[in-house]
Every structure is written in C-alpha cells, then in structure tokens.
Amino acid sequence: QVQLKESGPVLVQASETLSLTCTVSGFSLTNYGVIWVRQPPGKGLEWMGIIWRNGNTDYNSALKSRLSINRDTSKSQVFLKMNSLQTDDTAIYYCTRVSTGFDYWGQGVMVTVSS
Amino acid sequence: DVVMTQTPVSLSVSLGGQVSISCRSSQSLVHNNGNTYLSWYLQKPGQSPQLLIYKVSNRFSGISDRFSGSGSGTDFTLKISRVEPDDLGVYYCGQGTQYPYTFGAGTKLELK
Numbered sequence: 001q002v003q004l005k006e007s008g009p010v011l012v013q014a015s016e017t018l019s020l021t022c023t024v025s026g027f028s029l030t031n032y033g034v035i036w037v038r039q040p041p042g043k044g045l046e047w048m049g050i051i052w053r054n055g056n057t058d059y060n061s062a063l064k065s066r067l068s069i070n071r072d073t074s075k076s077q078v079f080l081k082m083n084s085l086q087t088d089d090t091a092i093y094y095c096t097r098v099s100t101g102f103d104y105w106g107q108g109v110m111v112t113v114s115s
Numbered sequence: 116d117v118v119m120t121q122t123p124v125s126l127s128v129s130l131g132g133q134v135s136i137s138c139r140s141s142q143s144l145v146h147n148n149g150n151t152y153l154s155w156y157l158q159k160p161g162q163s164p165q166l167l168i169y170k171v172s173n174r175f176s177g178i179s180d181r182f183s184g185s186g187s188g189t190d191f192t193l194k195i196s197r198v199e200p201d202d203l204g205v206y207y208c209g210q211g212t213q214y215p216y217t218f219g220a221g222t223k224l225e226l227k
Binding site: 094 | 152154156163164165166168169170173175207209211214215216217218219220221
C-alpha cells in the first residue's frame with residue numbers, strides 16, 4: 001500500500017540547515033509528485049514546495065531563497081533542505097503524495113529550532 | 116497568493132446531526148485546463164491530515180458518502196451528514212490551482 005515516512009533531526013540550531021528525507025513505498029516517484037507541507041504547533045498548514053514526477057520543482061516564494069527539494073528515484077526518497085533556520089520554522093513537516101489532491105500523507109516529523 | 120477563507124472557525128454538533136463548512140477563495144480556482152483543484156482535508160487530533168474530497172465534489176477512496184462537496188469558482192461547501200464521533204477534528208480546504216498552493220485556516224468540529 002501507499003506509504004510515506006519523514007525522517008530527520010528533531011532539534012536544529014538557529015541559522016543552521018534542516019535536512020529531511022521522505023521515503024515512499026507503494027508507488028513510483030516517476031509517476032507521482034510529492035510535496036512538503038509544514039504546520040507550526042497549533043496552527044494551520046503551509047505548502048512549501050513540490051517535486052513533480054518529471055523531477056521539476058516549484059517552491060513557495062516565501063521560502064524559495066532558503067529551500068531546495070530533490071529526489072533519488074532509485075531509493076524512492078525525496079529530500080528537503082532548508083537553510084538559515086529561525087525559531088518560527090519550528091513545525092511538523094509532512095510529505096504528501098500529489099494526485100488530484102494530496103492523497104497520502106506521512107506521519108510527519110516535529111522539528112524544533114532552538115535559539 | 117490565493118487566500119482561502121473558511122467559516123465558521125468552530126462548530127458544535129450533536130451526534131447524528133448535519134453541518135456545513137464554507138470555503139471562499141480570493142480568486143477563481145478554475146485552472147487553465149478547466150479543472151477546479153479544491154480539496155477538503157480532515158485532521159484528527161494527533162494525526163496527519165487526510166484527504167476527503169478532491170476537485171470540489173469527488174470523494175476520495177474509502178470516504179463515506181456522508182461527506183459531500185459542492186461549489187464553483189470561488190465559493191465552496193463541505194457538508195457532513197449524520198455526524199459520527201470519528202468525524203471530529205479540524206477541517207481544511209486547500210487549493211491546488213495556483214502557486215503557492217494554499218489552505219484555509221481550518222474549522223474545528225466539536226461535539227455539543
């Protein structure tokens with residue numbers, strides 16, 4: 001069945017770089033896009049960016065200067081890197097598959113940015 | 116950016132009752148290809164969001180027919196009939212028509 005699982009550090013120092021991995025199973029990254037969404041504690045959802053099935057990427061302009069998304073299709077993994085972290089980047093980070101909606105979501109990883 | 120405005124912010128409902136949630140977008144969500152990429156998600160406490168409805172009115176696999184979506188252009192509605200305990204949580208609308216994709220602020224459904 002379709003599964004996505006985020007992994008990465010739970011605590012990052014301010015000004016450092018966040019690196020997260022989304023490992024997928026049950027589908028191919030060459031057939032579906034994957035997006036990253038984050039949710040600060042007690043708040044709503046923010047779309048961060050997408051890597052399409054052809055490998056092209058699009059980013060939220062609010063994050064574009066700090067964010068990159070790429071993938072390794074042979075390992076079924078999507079990677080998020082975001083630099084210059086600040087405390088307001090503290091959030092649950094989700095990866096989700098893109099179909100006609102965001103149809104399958106990972107469990108999320110809570111990342112705390114410490115000053 | 117397309118701003119998604121959800122109302123109400125919270126709803127109290129009795130089990131077995133019916134509720135409606137409104138979602139309005141600041142711009143039309145009709146894509147150049149003719150599709151309208153408006154979806155509804157439910158986030159239960161402590162869980163990831165789950166897709167309920169896509170492209171305005173299509174139920175995702177396994178979603179009960181108690182959930183229905185409607186609307187067009189900039190004005191959309193999610194209706195939930197015969198509310199059950201498992202329906203409680205925060206409902207979000209989201210648009211995938213225009214970058215950046217955006218979500219409403221959420222509507223919390225609670226028991227009366």
